[in-house]
Amino acid sequence: MIDRYDAYLFDLDGVITPTVELHKRAWQETFDAFFASRGEAPYEDREYFAFLDGRPRFAGVAALLSGRGITLPEGDELDDGFTSVRGLGNRKNDAFVEVLERDGIQAYPGSLLLLDHLASRDAPLAVVSSSRNAEPVLRAAGLRDRFLAVVDGEVALAEGLPGKPAPDTFLRAAALLGVAPEQAVVFEDAASGVAAGHAGRFGLVVGVDRGAGRDELTAAGADVVVTDLEELLA
Structure with missing residues (x-):
């Protein structure tokens, strides 16, 4: 065929x-911490497939936040925190790189x-x-x-x-x-x-x-x- x-x-x-398992683990860690800081319901695995899977990192963050009715500014490329879309995306990427370097693939x-x-x-x-x-x-x-x-x-x-x-x-x-x-x-x-x-x-x-x-x-x-x-x- x-x-x-x-x-x-x-x-x-x-x-x-x-690597999807590494990405899912990094997203889980990032959003667990973010939602806990806001008193939101915990991150769910289904949200990965609904909003994050296959999308560029920052677009995925924006889609998931929108699905939860949460609005954050876009932020800038160097953000690293819970105050912007790019900050969340960058924190996730740091977590992913740590797992990749430690465990390989x-x-x-x-x-x-x-x-x-x-x-x-x-x-x-x-x-x-x-x-x-x-x-x-x-x-x-x-x-x-x-x-x-x-x-x-x-x-x-x-x-x-x-x-x-x-x-x-x-x-x-x-x-x-x-x-x-x-x-x-x-x-x-x-x-x-x-x-x-x-x-x-x-x-x-x-x-x-x-x-x-x-x-x-x-x-x-x-x-x-x-x-x-x-x-x-x-």
């Missing part, structure tokens, strides 16, 4: 590496099998991630040299690209690989990322259900949904 395409664009967290075995298969075809690969930590995560997992291009949150910021569910970061990666969208496959575990692949009119959008739900990924535009990338090799 996938071998008839020319290039492959992978989200990182939850698709190649289980390993790729999903099924994802490695698919990457090995694509490498045997010399297929060009890219990572398209909302995270601004994609480069250190790939290096920690020993995978950076597998990808010709990485379009992450840092690139999006530098180039003024809107984040998922807009298709711009995927389209930028396809351009860097020198392929048209209809010749490329998108792999995503978040509904917002699937929606981005669908909006970009990519040849195939594969949803990877790591918790978002098959129905939600299908509704967002996934052409096929799997629970592990190894299924695509069957």
